[in-house]
Amino acid sequence: MDSDDKKQEQSPSRRRFLTETIPAAAGALVLAVGLAGHQRSANALPPYAIRPPGALPEEKFLAACLRCGQCVRACAENLRQDKSRTTASPAAPAPQLGESISQLAELGENAPLETAVPTLRLAEFGGDIAPGTPYFIPRISPCRMCEDMPCVKACPSGALNKNLASINEAKMGLAVLVDQENCLNCLGLRCDVCYRNCPVIDKALTLEMQVNQRTGVHARFIPTVHSKHCTGCGKCERSCVLENAAIKVLPLSQARGTLGSHYRVGWEEKDKAGHSLIPEALQLPVRRPEEKP
């Protein structure tokens, strides 16, 4: 720098420390605090976005994902191969990646259920998902449940865990019947579309028969999700015939409740112990008003 000579004359190290080191360190600190604050507010995934199969839990995922997009490429490549294998059906024009969710409506019922769009997208700068991380929006493009899981194979960092033995064991999210008033099956009709589109049909999604209280003589078949088997692929949400899906896949953290850590389920504890946990039924003293103790 041109002022170097001047600085040399007046105790260079001290001057440097005062004019360069301290402001630089302070500036860096301010930026770091900003970064950390931003990160804290942005740690949770928005409810419409689901991570690919095998993704580590969100907080670990953000430490592991290198933001390279190779899973997204693998997903698109797989779809292209699928399309060239099967004779191309007249699919709706594939929307560009990164289209906003509001354009979902246009896609609507006209898009074939076997999606024309690659599942995975890469988050952009300026959104509420960490930029460069992969996600999908089930209502637009559910996971296609490829048996060889090309996205997981493509991941160089382990953010998508290769220990996932089968796509059927994936836990991308959990389907929840969020609207039990507008779901056609809940109204007493036999829509059943989500149930029929479930890749783990009769395990992850069952129809539970109930009496239709409105008519008194009919049955209602309530779509019921079982978290043990649901992969969170989103085919149920994608196929729901309502304008706004009654069944939605949510990130696990938002779909599931958590029991208090001190809670014990009595019947399970009883099974574990092999016998009743209390000796006998309690004998309560009988107190009648006319009897003196």
Add this chain to the structure above:
Amino acid sequence: MSKKRTPGQEAIEKKGWLRANTWLLLRRASQLGILGMFLLGPLAGLWLIKGTLSASTAFGFLPLTDPLTVAQSLAAGHVPEAAALVGMLVVLAIYTVIGGRMYCAWVCPINLITDTAAWLNRRLEIKGNLNLSRSLRYWLLGMIIISAAITGSIIWEWFNPVTMLQRGLLFSMGFGWLLAAEIFILDAFVLRHGWCGHLCPVGAAYSLLGFTAALRVKAARRERCTDCTDCFAVCPEPQVIRPALKGSSDVILSHNCLNCGRCIDVCPQEVFVFSKRS
């Protein structure tokens, strides 16, 4: 000094336009070529290299991983799988030989923006009054690693313009162009070489590989120097040149040198050459 001097003009007159722009042209070819290789996949279905600058797979087998991204991942508590670690070693090996900041001058897409901004800055003769330390980038680098450890996240990738711009071109841009525009405005109107020369922690990380780099620029014929200062005018790190011209060693030893070769281009006296460190 009353007459305005355009850096590189004399070199063009003496050596001809081509020889006064050789390294610049090669550098542009490298930058655009690498970007083009990435773009061939999504645009033409020809996958020479898959991924982005933060991590990729070249020719279907060679992993390449950005060391700063892996460093953050490690600081955040995740040990990446072998592919990412091998990719990092490959990148480290390459840049330890050719000079860490060769990345900045020959690969980074932001350099196209900052070079344009610097050109505009010179043409308009803007002297911004912002005075930042060139060591700020190293502080930022340290803070990023610490922040990654505290937040448990690869935090710099929320904002990294280097990968953001490239990812935007390869996938979808979103508001990524805003970052590029900010850098252009900073460099053109506020602080000459503001981003690459003062702030960019990615460049700072790569420059740490420059201490042992074998490839260096050498002022081999420095006795011919006429002090025209054209090299200082075009160099993004002008402080690195003086020791080589006036100091004990005629090699530019500073790890901050980008090995861009622009000084070789613009010198009418042909003082500089690429050479081995010695």
